[in-house]
Amino acid sequence: MLAEFVGQTVESTLLDPDDCWQPTDFLPDFSQPDVMDELIQLRERTDNIPDSVISSLVGNMITEEALPSYQTYFNLMVNEERDLTSGNGWVRWSRAWTAEENRHGDLLNKYLYLTGRCDMKKVEQTIHRLIYNGFNPQTNQDPYQSIVYTSFQERATKISHVNTGKLADKAGDNSLSRICKTIAGDEARHEKAYKTFMTKIFEIDPNGALKSFEQMMRKQIVMPAVLMAEGAKNPNIFSDFSAITQKIGVYTTWDYARIIEHLVALWKIETITGLQDGMAKAQDYLCNLASRYKKIAERMKVPDEINLEWLSNKKMAF
Numbered sequence: 027m028l029a030e031f032v033g034q035t036v037e038s039t040l041l042d043p044d045d046c047w048q049p050t051d052f053l054p055d056f057s058q059p060d061v062m063d064e065l066i067q068l069r070e071r072t073d074n075i076p077d078s079v080i081s082s083l084v085g086n087m088i089t090e091e092a093l094p095s096y097q098t099y100f101n102l103m104v105n106e107e108r109d110l111t112s113g114n115g116w117v118r119w120s121r122a123w124t125a126e127e128n129r130h131g132d133l134l135n136k137y138l139y140l141t142g143r144c145d146m147k148k149v150e151q152t153i154h155r156l157i158y159n160g161f162n163p164q165t166n167q168d169p170y171q172s173i174v175y176t177s178f179q180e181r182a183t184k185i186s187h188v189n190t191g192k193l194a195d196k197a198g199d200n201s202l203s204r205i206c207k208t209i210a211g212d213e214a215r216h217e218k219a220y221k222t223f224m225t226k227i228f229e230i231d232p233n234g235a236l237k238s239f240e241q242m243m244r245k246q247i248v249m250p251a252v253l254m255a256e257g258a259k260n261p262n263i264f265s266d267f268s269a270i271t272q273k274i275g276v277y278t279t280w281d282y283a284r285i286i287e288h289l290v291a292l293w294k295i296e297t298i299t300g301l302q303d304g305m306a307k308a309q310d311y312l313c314n315l316a317s318r319y320k321k322i323a324e325r326m327k328v329p330d331e332i333n334l335e336w337l338s339n340k341k342m343a344f
């Protein structure tokens with residue numbers, strides 16, 4: 027029943043490949059004679075973007091580039107037939123979703139490459155390392171927890187791209203701002219769909235859904251790129267990246283708290299009915315969680331300025 031609903035959502039929420047934007051819509055066209063002028067303009071626009079914003083954007087791009095791990099994870103969860111061409115709603119969703127997501131890393135990677143602001147080899151090594159290490163959102167093979175995770179994470183990603191777009195605008199790069207807003211638009215559609223899947227699960231199985239939501243939040247939502255530093259020469263890359271997004275307001279503990287608040291309200295956790303004995307504890311835990319994170323956010327001190335190895339150290343006049 028749910029698979030059928032998910033299949034319908036592919037049609038209503040995801041786009042036909044022919045109607046989708048593609049990375050080249052936002053990039054200089056190397057087949058055109060004026061490409062060098064376009065490149066000069068791109069360099070002029072991106073020269074004034076603060077290092078911290080470039081670092082944060084690189085981290086977002088690396089997160090998007092580990093898509094092979096996310097598709098693998100999703101299929102392990104939903105693809106019971108072990109057939110990637112299956113007509114099952116979940117499998118169709120996973121293909122269409124992956125195809126949309128695949129453009130995000132492509133576009134940001136190419137754009138950042140053209141800015142000349144990055145040490146691209148270091149960036150590529152981090153992408154390599156992250157895919158090499160895999161992805162563990164700690165959902166314990168529980169499909170409900172994985173839908174809670176994806177609902178949360180798509181919203182978190184949307185917030186990061188929206189905030190990066192605002193900072194790009196402020197720095198005078200309205201092309202980058204348009205890129206970030208466009209990607210955020212995709213994430214918003216994905217977020218809406220995952221939240222709707224979970225809403226359906228709450229209707230069908232309120233006890234199981236509530237239990238999974240509680241279990242997921244007790245473990246905390248780890249960022250998809252959390253393993254980027256595991257085994258790397260610099261073991262602090264991920265924590266440095268997180269500190270930067272916190273410092274410049276791209277993604278903060280406040281956002282984490284507000285996402286919980288949003289999901290708790292959306293799934294009507296406070297007034298949910300048809301619960302078994304003992305579930306009131308889970309309800310209480312979830313209803314009080316956002317304010318606990320807000321208290322943590324209030325007490326957090328602003329991290330120091332950090333320079334990440336992803337940045338190029340020589341600025342070239344172009």
Ligand SMILES: [Fe+2]
Nearest residue numbers: 090127130183
């Ligand atoms: Fe994405």
Ligand SMILES: [Fe+2]
Nearest residue numbers: 180183213216
């Ligand atoms: Fe997404």
